[in-house]
Amino acid sequence: MPVGDAVRRTAPREKAVAAVRNAAHATKWLVLGAGTAVLALFGVSALIVVGLLCLVGIGVVLLGPVLTVVRSIADLERRRLSALGHPVRSPYSHIPTESREAWRFLRSDPGPRRDIAWMCIHATFGLVVGLLPLELLSNAVEELSAPLWWSSVPSGGATILGGFVTVDSWDGARWALVTGLCWAILWFALPPLLLRAQVAPGIRLLAPHPDVDLSARVAALTATRAAALDAHAVELRRIERALHDGAQNRLVTVAVLTGAARQALARDPSTADPLLERAQQSVEAALAELRSVVRSILPPVLESDGLSGALSALAAQCPVETRVDTRVISRCPVALEAIAYYTVAEALTNVTRHSGARRAEVRVRQRGDELVIEVEDDGSGGAVIGHGSGLAGIRGRIEAHDGAMRVHSPAGGPTIVEAVIPCG
Structure with missing residues (x-):
């Protein structure tokens, strides 16, 4: 078989395998997102209950614990986003447990408010989007396999399109194949898009507020600038020490040996050759050490x-x-x-x-x-x-x-x- 024909036959197969792999990968993370959405739904319910209890003064005591629960759920989503290649840093280090401090923290820090806003979105939109690929996949499997089982179920039991159409003949079974194929195509195409839509609120809201992040960023840059200056000074000292203790000493030796060889040439030329040989060896050693220092600055490899x-x-x-x-x-x-x-x-x-x-x-x-x-x-x-x-x-x-x-x-x-x- 010619190589070109083999490549042309292999390319569609690889694309199909890649499409299935991408759809399965997106479906997995969408379902995991649906899991955090269920937790977010419970978190929103707890917030509503605590909010109602705050009207009568009792809920203030529960504010600290419920904010801790909110943060735990949001941190689970941050871990999922990090695994998907969208690292999101937590906006705060701790949550006060005392009721007044917790209330003051909620009013002054935008972090928990942004977490609560994300929970409200994720508990509704994120849950629906997370379960949709499972619905598409189950419809595709059910309707593509309809010709195998429709005749073995009671009359009116075989349905397609979510139960709106009954399959009671072979013509209906063939239509089930067509609709099942449509569901399968939707399952191949939609999950990656749905995953991007599901994670978008978390990427935007679970990250630190821009104003808070800016102040933290200034502090971090100040620290890293000091570390960079220290590292630069250490590197300069290392290079200076390597040149002073290595190549410079050897070059001094070369100068001394060269001077001694000149004097030996005037007195006894036969004694100059060993001195020149030692000078040559010192020059070669100095060159080797210089090359080593250069490689330590930026390896040529x-x-x-x-x-x-x-x-x-x-x-x-x-x-x-x-x-x-x-x-x-x-x-x-x-x-x-x-x-x-x-x-x-x-x-x-x-x-x-x-x-x-x-x-x-x-x-x-x-x-x-x-x-x-x-x-x-x-x-x-x-x-x-x-x-x-x-x-x-x-x-x-x-x-x-x-x-x-x-x-x-x-x-x-x-x-x-x-x-x-x-x-x-």
């Missing part, structure tokens, strides 16, 4: 092979058996790739020196507008980000780019170093 190739080369040099799994859709800015490279390099250095591990795994994923890096080993655990350590310096560089770094290393292992860097 990143420019030539990209992040995936650079990490594979790094893993090949690691004494511990290391597996690399890189799934990056497109090239990130060079500065971010360098940070990712040095994060993995420092983590593997700690694996080699301190963990006692036999195996390590490096996983790099591009999740939306974020670059997620994980380095896991099967060592003894107990790793911490201490002041002045290599991981602390890497964390400072990551936070300077609005990223975050975490280390999970219980006693006995395993150790997981995770870094998340925005790369939009």
